Amino acid sequence: MEIAIDYASAVWQGAGIGRYTRALVRELLRLDRENRYILLFPAGLPGWPAPFLDHLRTLRDMRPDLRLRPLPLTDRYLAIFWQRLRIPLPVETLCGRVDLFFSPDFVLPPQRRGRRVVTIHDLAFLVYPECAVPRMTWYLHGAVSRAAARADLVLAGSESCRQDVLRFLCLPPERVVVLYSGVESYYRPLDDPARLAEVRRRYALPERFLLTVGTIEPRKNLPRLFQALSTLPEGIRLPLLVAGKPGWLYQETFDTVERLGLQRWVRFLGFVPDEDMVGLYNLALAVVYPSLYEGFGVPPLEGMACGTPVLTSNVSAMPEVVGDAALLVDPKDPASIAEGLRRLIEDEALRAVLRAAGPERARLFTWERAGRQLYELFRRVLGQK
Known part of the structure; x- marks a missing residue:
């Protein structure tokens, strides 16, 4: 069978859905020797290439039969072409006949025939529309709803997400399944003092600090986290490092630091590559x-x-992912967040419990498991036994 994959996010996005797509497709190609694969992606323009093309050589070495279909445009132009202008150019025109098309990034292109599978990672634009740019909410509502209606199978990032898809997009339950993400094996406790010392030097890290990670945008709830931090007595308060680049509607986040007088306590590191993120996680108190x-x-x-001990929210998918291996707080209540911070900073026994429980819980989420599940789902959709 011929399976084509929308690989745009993998070659244009360093983190988030880009990382998800690279890891999931890597494992899928390693496991499935039965079907033939085509990766369709916008490779960029002269002087403006896609930034994450190098790993394609590794995929071709692993699967010499892998076919690549680069397009001479950017990911933005491709999205405009297919999703905003809705040009009815079928995907078969670009990659030939396919038995199944898989999009790991919310939307589907026009397609004459064959099966369709799409991943919907979340419905934040519907659950929290105030946290998104209105024009983007309008676009996603239309494009994601159309993709879900056309898909033979929708993959949800968690059971929480699956329930949101069923509620907001009104799909039959049998067409929506959970496919959990994995965590790369290099995220692990490090016993390498030299490597850790180099990360500490490179980022001028304090001896003890808290770490938060993610794109800076309203849904990440950083203003309430800063408010919680500001209420802790200076005798126990720790510096907070923010690893992630600005996304959208981020000005309030920066303004809150100024308003609360936390310039000494909050540092924005910008985007941090994976090899350094491992060190940051290991060095953080929480x-x-x-x-x-x-x-x-x-x-x-x-x-x-x-x-590393983790504090996270008691809503949406977080409890489902962390289980009993993290400390849960109410994200809308700065007092609840502050109490969680205080407990993590002051209670060494609690930190020890979470340090032991965390890696065991994380081992439940592997990309090999995700790739194997996707392979079996493709077989089911294609009617293979």
């Missing part, structure tokens, strides 16, 4: 992630995999 809503929630899982 990972704090009081997000308002997640379809899965990768940073808490990465922190737990590294053996």
